Amino acid sequence: MVFLEVxxxxxxxxxxxxxxxxxTEIEIEYEExxxxxxxxxxxxxxxxRDLTSIIEIDLSTETNIEPLYELQTHKVKYWLxxxxxxxxxxxKLYKEVAHKNLWINEPFHxxxxxxxxxxSRNEFMIIDKxxxxxxxxxxxxxxxxxxxxxxxxxxxxxxxxxxINKCIKKIKTFNEKDANNIIxxxxxxxxxxxxxxxxxxxxxxIVNNIIDTYEFxxxxxxxxxxxxxxDSRLFFILExxxxxxxxxxxxxxxxxxxKQQFQESQLFQELPKKFFLEx
Amino acid sequence: xxxxxxxTLTDEIGVELQIRHIALNLDKxxxxxxxxxxxxxxxxxxxxxxxxxxxxxxxxxxxxxxxLFMEELHLFDIGNDQNKYxxxxxxxxxxxxxxxxxxxxxxxxxxxxxxAMYKIFNLSFLGYSVAAVLENEFKxxxxxxxxxLHENKLLSKE
Numbered sequence: 001m002v003f004l005e006v007x008x009x010x011x012x013x014x015x016x017x018x019x020x021x022x023x024t025e026i027e028i029e030y031e032e033x034x035x036x037x038x039x040x041x042x043x044x045x046x047x048x049r050d051l052t053s054i055i056e057i058d059l060s061t062e063t064n065i066e067p068l069y070e071l072q073t074h075k076v077k078y079w080l081x082x083x084x085x086x087x088x089x090x091x092k093l094y095k096e097v098a099h100k101n102l103w104i105n106e107p108f109h110x111x112x113x114x115x116x117x118x119x120s121r122n123e124f125m126i127i128d129k130x131x132x133x134x135x136x137x138x139x140x141x142x143x144x145x146x147x148x149x150x151x152x153x154x155x156x157x158x159x160x161x162x163x164i165n166k167c168i169k170k171i172k173t174f175n176e177k178d179a180n181n182i183i184x185x186x187x188x189x190x191x192x193x194x195x196x197x198x199x200x201x202x203x204x205x206i207v208n209n210i211i212d213t214y215e216f217x218x219x220x221x222x223x224x225x226x227x228x229x230x231d232s233r234l235f236f237i238l239e240x241x242x243x244x245x246x247x248x249x250x251x252x253x254x255x256x257x258x259k260q261q262f263q264e265s266q267l268f269q270e271l272p273k274k275f276f277l278e279x
Numbered sequence: 280x281x282x283x284x285x286x287t288l289t290d291e292i293g294v295e296l297q298i299r300h301i302a303l304n305l306d307k308x309x310x311x312x313x314x315x316x317x318x319x320x321x322x323x324x325x326x327x328x329x330x331x332x333x334x335x336x337x338x339x340x341x342x343x344x345x346x347l348f349m350e351e352l353h354l355f356d357i358g359n360d361q362n363k364y365x366x367x368x369x370x371x372x373x374x375x376x377x378x379x380x381x382x383x384x385x386x387x388x389x390x391x392x393x394x395a396m397y398k399i400f401n402l403s404f405l406g407y408s409v410a411a412v413l414e415n416e417f418k419x420x421x422x423x424x425x426x427x428l429h430e431n432k433l434l435s436k437e
Contacts, residue, residue, distance in 0.1 A: 136337040150425035152434040252429030256421045
C-alpha cells in the first residue's frame with residue numbers, strides 16, 4: 001500500500017517536471033566563439049535589413065509580374081515516315097536512330113527508311129558457319145520423294161539490331177554526317193554478307209542498287225572499305241558483328257521455301273509518303 | 280521468323296510429339312530418329328514414326344521406308360540388285376553393303392555392323408506401342424522436319 005503511494009507520488013513529480021520543461025524554454029548556453037571582426041557582425045545585420053526591405057516591396061507589386069509560358073514541345077510535329085508498316089523490332093530501331101537523335105535530314109532519312117523497309121519485307125539471312133547441311137528425302141502428299149536441304153541460319157535483322165544497339169553510343173560521338181554514313185554502311189555491310197533466297201549474288205545486286213542511288217555513295221564506299229580493311233576507327237563495329245553471332249539464336253531454314261520467298265519478295269518498291277507526326 | 284517460344288512438335292489434333300535419336304552406328308554416324316507420343320495418364324508411349332539419319336542425310340522419312348532399309352540390312356548378302364538403299368559389293372573376298380545415297384563419301388557396312396543395327400532397331404520398340412505407327416503415322420513436311428532437326432541440335436556441327 002505504501003509502495004503504491006510512493007510510486008504515484010514519483011509519477012506526479014515527473015509530470016510536473018515535464019510541464020515545467022515544456023512551457024519554459026530552457027536555453028542551453030554554448031561557449032561563444034570570439035568574433036574576429038566586430039564590424040562584420042554589424043554589416044551582416046545591415047544586409048539582412050536591406051534584403052527584407054526588397055522582399056516587402058516585391059510582395060506589394062504582385063499584380064505587375066508577367067505569367068510564365070511553358071514551351072509546348074509536346075505539340076511539335078516532324079516530317080516522318082510511318083513506322084507502323086515496319087516489323088516491330090525494326091520500328092524500334094527507326095525510333096531509336098531517327099526519332100531520338102532527330103536525324104531526319106535528307107538524304108539519310110529516306111535511305112535509312114528504305115533499308116529498313118527492305119529488311120522488314122524480305123527474309124535476309126546469314127548461314128551459320130557451324131551449320132551442317134542436311135539433305136532430306138521426304139515423301140510429299142503424293143508420296144513422291146522430294147529432296148531438300150536444311151540449314152541453320154541467323155536472321156540479318158537481328159544481327160543489324162544487335163550491332164546498332166550496341167554501338168549507337170559510340171557512333172553518336174562522330175559528327176552527324178559521319179554518324180549517319182556509319183549507320184548506313186553498317187547495315188549495308190551486314191546485308192552484303194547475307195544471302196537472299198540462299199544466293200549471295202542476289203543480295204549483292206540489291207545492295208549495289210541501294211548504294212548507287214544514294215547521294216553520298218562515295219562516302220559509303222569509303223566506309224565499307226574501311227570496314228573491310230578492319231580499320232581501327234571502325235573496329236568497334238566489327239567487334240559487335242562478331243559478338244552478335246555468339247548472342248543471337250539460330251533458326252532452321254529449308255530451301256523448299258525459296259520459291260515462295262521469291263514470289264513474296266518486295267525488293268524495289270517506291271517509298272511511301274511522309275506524314276507530320278509527333279515523336 | 281519470330282521465334283520466342285520453344286518449338287514443340289504437334290500432330291494434326293494437337294497431341295505433343297517427342298523425338299529421340301538412337302545411335303545405330305557411331306562410326307558411320309547412322310542414327311534412328313524415333314517420333315513418339317507419351318500418354319502420362321495411362322503411362323504409355325506410342326511410336327508415331329521412325330526415320331533414318333545417316334551423316335548429313337535423312338535417308339527415310341516414313342516408317343515403311345525405314346523398315347525396308349532395316350530388312351535390307353538384315354538380308355545382307357542374300358539381298359539382290361532390287362535393293363533400294365544398299366548395294367552388295369565384294370572387296371578382297373569379303374562381302375559388304377554399300378550405301379546407295381547421294382552423300383559425299385561412300386559408306387560401307389560390314390556384316391556385323393548390319394546385324395548390330397538391326398538388333399538395336401528391334402530393341403528400340405521395347406516399352407513402346409507399335410500399333411500407333413501403323414494406324415496413325417505422323418507425316419513430316421520438309422519445313423517441320425527442319426525445325427525438329429534444329430530443335431534437337433542436329434543441324435549444327437558442334
